[in-house]
Amino acid sequence: MQAKNNGEAATMIGHFNNILCVITSISEQQALVEQALHVAESHQASLTLHLALESLPPNASLVMASFAYIDSQQSLKEEAQERLSAMVDKLNVTERPETLVTVGKPYYDVIQQVMHAGHDLVISQARSGMSGFLLGADAMHLLRKCPCPVWLIHEETARNYKSVMAAVDVNYHFTREENQTRWQLNEAVIASAAEVALLENARLHIVHVYDAAPRHMMRDGLMRSHQQQMDNALAELKKERSEELAELVDSLQQKFDEKSLGYLQPEVHLADGHPAEGLCRMAESLKADVVVMGTVARVGVPGLLMGNTAEDVLSNLDCAVLALKPDGFESIVPKENN
Known part of the structure; x- marks a missing residue:
């Protein structure tokens, strides 16, 4: 393309x-x-x-x-x-x-x-x-x-459309097979969002919201840790996700020419918080007219295992949605012969 x-x-x-x-x-x-x-x-x-x-x-x-x-x-x-x-x-x-x-x-x-x-x-x-x-x-x-x-x-x-938001999940702390599925789906999400942005002459925003669970557990008294240790861990987590996001954005160079990338100039947003709530807040803050996102947690099982985050986001958005599924997805609806 x-x-x-x-x-x-x-x-x-x-x-x-x-x-x-x-x-x-x-x-x-x-x-x-x-x-x-x-x-x-x-x-x-x-x-x-x-x-x-x-x-x-x-x-x-x-x-x-x-x-x-x-x-x-x-x-x-x-x-x-x-x-x-x-x-x-x-x-x-x-x-x-x-x-x-x-x-x-x-x-x-x-x-x-x-x-x-x-x-x-x-x-x-x-x-x-x-x-x-x-x-x-x-x-x-x-x-x-x-x-x-x-x-x-x-x-x-x-x-x-004036604002297109790609919602991605660059958490790859899963099995090798599931990580491959997540990476492929993330690539498809940002490429499709870029296509929509070009199609509509709109701004492109790429958003990832990560949940720093240990901090919330500590706040509730469920875990104990030194403040410095927690700060270091959170800084490392943020660095990891930032690097994964940068690598993902770089993958656009394989699908679009230099002039198109020059027009797109995607804005990357990395936020800390509950993923579903954070993505909905980002969509509202960015005045997103359409959110492009994946809706399947994993493949290999007939039907859809829709992630809780995707379900919550879809239920609370107030804009258009372009929902993608990963390669290998099988619908639970059987194909009829006629």
Whole structure:
């Protein structure tokens, strides 16, 4: 992948090739569709608009008897397909997106489509609540189980990103295999965040929050240590994480050319505190429009072992999220034959 500077901002050809945009309404998610078109064009990727509808309840034929065009699941699907096609006809695009309508369990149908069509990015929208950003049940299912990256946009900030935050975990005090997974995922997170920053002409922030547990234990009287020993240990921990962060940022040189790196000029932030709380505070402080992060603790077991930190962060963010999973991730949702 190469990025070039046009004098004001770098342009790029990203690594996504086959994008799926999931909508639940034809008339109320124009910002989502525009964002998906924007991303697909920038990545020179194919785009499919997937209208994922809930199944009709068992008594729908009685409750909705006055609506002649809805008398079965099939007629609902056909009507939705006609309206979706009509919406696409009005789009001002050079490449017409493919269209798909499913009626069933939206998250399940989306994952099946990803598996069968080989999509490498899902773009969808989280719900907006009274307190701001809100992840619905389908969004959480996708974050936990979808085998490809999931980009949940915030309607108010779509196509208007100014600040991109990459949340990484450079704690490598685990087994060799898990450390390799963590490093690969961290590299993917900062590379994807850099792509988004280039795509949107936004600032790039790379953030790591580490928890100095011994200090908290001492504060609560659970451990005893000399102040100097504790200070030395904390200084060593900070130095270790700072060096790991620097090495991670250096890996961008393998993926972007000099002009793109010159435009990006990522700002690195190292903070001490509870990781979930600290990442949410950093996102708020940096006015992040989107947070790019990994959502899987380890691979090798079918399904998702979502880390507590990722779960807590996702539940408390008030911005868009681009969630990645490491190579080797296997969804707990089985691939159906049809």
